[in-house]
Amino acid sequence: AQSVTQPDIHITVSEGASLELRCNYSYGATPYLFWYVQSPGQGLQLLLKYFSGDTLVQGIKGFEAEFKRSQSSFNLRKPSVHWSDAAEYFCAVGDGGSQGNLIFGKGTKLSVKP
């Protein structure tokens, strides 16, 4: 069965510093991979997605992620974090089958220090 692991529950970075959020997945075939962001009390907003092709994908708000098949990883990065990036980030894997359902990790909460 598919699964997603986000090893870091909470990360704190200084504003302007670079960011990397880790995501590892378990899936037998080529997965569909997603990163979502959630602000408190809100729904989830899609940051970026990977289906095939170039393994470095660009998303909204200056985020990017790199798919590494050999490491079963899909880490999210941003070169310079802004205070407004403070939120919870979820990695998800889709099976690409007829459902289109997503399996989510438990999330990483990002705090930004001034």
Added chain:
Amino acid sequence: DTGVSQDPRHKITKRGQNVTFRCDPISEHNRLYWYRQTLGQGPEFLTYFQNEAQLEKSRLLSDRFSAERPKGSFSTLEIQRTEQGDSAMYLCASSLGVRGLFFGSGTQLSVL
């Protein structure tokens, strides 16, 4: 606004009462999903519709839960005889095909 809309945003109810939530998906999306999210966890899949057909239900969806999507447009999620363990954020999402889900802002349910 053409995003996914959920109503109400918050619901407080007493244990044993029935509650119903509504979701209006993005108009051209044929797929609709319900997820549940508890504090500190990622969203967990509950059920999925393609047009008006409910194609899959999670084991999380007990007999007290029922979802409908009449005419393949809006959807409702009803919880009967609510329990304190039902307290959670209920998220609706829609998609066209399998290429990513678009979520609403959710309904936060508190069962007292």
